[in-house]
Amino acid sequence: MAGLAAAARAAELGASVVVLEKAGRLGGSAGLSAGILWTAPDVATLRRLDPGGDAELGAALVAGFAPAVEWIRATGAFVSERWEGQMGFGSAVRVDIAALLAAWRERIERAGGRVLLGSPARRLLAGGGVEVAGAAAGELRAGAVLLATGGFQGDPALRDELIGAPAGSLLVRSAPGSTGDGLRMGREAGAATSAGRGFYGHLVPSPLARWGEADFLPLTQYHSS
Known part of the structure; x- marks a missing residue:
């Protein structure tokens, strides 16, 4: 993407x-996703939740999110209204990927x-x-x-x-x-x-009888504690 x-x-x-x-x-991988674009609502929140991340890139991500969404909207593809609280803290929109x-x-x-x-x-x-x-x-x-x-x-x-x-x-x-x-x-x-700073992923059940692209969304546990 x-x-x-x-x-x-x-x-x-x-x-x-x-x-x-x-x-x-x-x-x-974007083509297999639910089409949700999101980021932290501000740099302070991003730094608090990801203190080891690249500060310059993080600031660019937060500042560039709204203009990027409007650029995407101008293509004519569906873009939802923005909502807050994605993954408990983020700002997000859904697009027709x-x-x-x-x-x-x-x-x-x-x-x-x-x-x-x-x-x-x-x-x-x-x-x-x-x-x-x-x-x-x-x-x-x-x-x-x-x-x-x-x-x-x-x-x-x-x-x-x-x-x-x-x-x-x-x-x-x-x-x-x-x-x-x-x-x-x-x-x-x-x-x-x-330098490596970890990786991104979600929990899934285990063991699984099958695991393929059609299973990525329905079998993923997006929230856990």
Whole structure:
């Protein structure tokens, strides 16, 4: 979702945009979600509840939430009225996530950009661009590359390395394609990584007879004590 949003905004501002989507559909984990966008109501609350988080990014998130919601509303996708008390403290709206993803894709393509499904990026190229596998295999040269690959939670070895054992054995409640591709490409290109500060998840019953995308919402325990 973050990558598609960035691509839609870049296209609005006149950039020539190509979106490389690893999966056969758009949206990643956002496409499997209930479409709730939320944040803390103010920076003080965010710092109190997440004192180890990045202060600069947190402030940008809180300040940018309302303008981002209005930008989303302007796509024509359904956006609910804002409510308070999400997860006990947050400000939130619900969006029609499928309509929003479609609107962003349409905006990119209307501006002359391309959205290529089944086309994972494999390696950053010296001088700008990426090596692409899948349907659009080859080298794609670009003046700038934005890595927005959805995290590393789909790779058990990376979960153990970056969260700590036995995280590799946890049930994964997200798009299965988020296997750390962006992290690997960044590392291979010499990028630094930030210190780990935990992870986000929800409780689910255990043991389960089955666990798949259709079970993520109905089997999740959003509130516990």
